[in-house]
Amino acid sequence: MHPPVDRWLETVAACRDDGFCMAIDVAAVDYSAHPGRTDLPPGVEPERFEVVASLISHASGRRVRLRTQVSEHDPVVPSLFDLFPGTEAMEREAWDLVGVAFEGHPDPTRILLPEDWEGHPLRRDVSMGRIPVQFRDAPTVR
Numbered sequence: 668m669h670p671p672v673d674r675w676l677e678t679v680a681a682c683r684d685d686g687f688c689m690a691i692d693v694a695a696v697d698y699s700a701h702p703g704r705t706d707l708p709p710g711v712e713p714e715r716f717e718v719v720a721s722l723i724s725h726a727s728g729r730r731v732r733l734r735t736q737v738s739e740h741d742p743v744v745p746s747l748f749d750l751f752p753g754t755e756a757m758e759r760e761a762w763d764l765v766g767v768a769f770e771g772h773p774d775p776t777r778i779l780l781p782e783d784w785e786g787h788p789l790r791r792d793v794s795m796g797r798i799p800v801q802f803r804d805a806p807t808v809r
Contacts, residue, residue: 668733669711675735676745679720682731683750687722690751691730694719695761699739700791707736715739716767720747720754737767746772764789779803 670678696717698704704713714736723730737744746769747754758769759778766787768775777784779802786793 668731669708670733670735672735672737672744675718675733676747676750679722679733679747680750682722682733686724686726687729687731688725689723690720690747690754690757691723692719692721693747693754693757693761695737695765695767697765697789697791712736716742716765718744718761718767742766743768743770745770748772763787766790777803 668678668682696719697715698713698717699715707713716737716739718735718737720733721730722733735744744767746758748758748769748771755772755774756778758772759774759776761767762769762772762775763777763779764787776782780788781803
């Protein structure tokens, strides 16, 4: 399913109401290195970023993947936290590493990188080079 950002929340809510009781993944993708991509259905305009949510229905065994295109000029989507509280860490990770913000998230802070880290390292326009990364609460690298 490919709802637009302005229908993201209502589409996910409809899936939840249809028995998809668990969000098993929420991730953000930077497609800037793939201009002219053709993996979208007709009528869906590609954007630099995409947010992907995977839901599962335990009762039926069905899964559904929802993908919404997110503008690089306004990389914000509504948070799924109120529908699926388990998405809290997933959305923080997407913000931390890719820079897509989740409007309405209860704790929109970094989860992996130090608070003073500048930028979002999984964006395609970021060259990490040989910058050492010290993840939060990880043992110090010697």
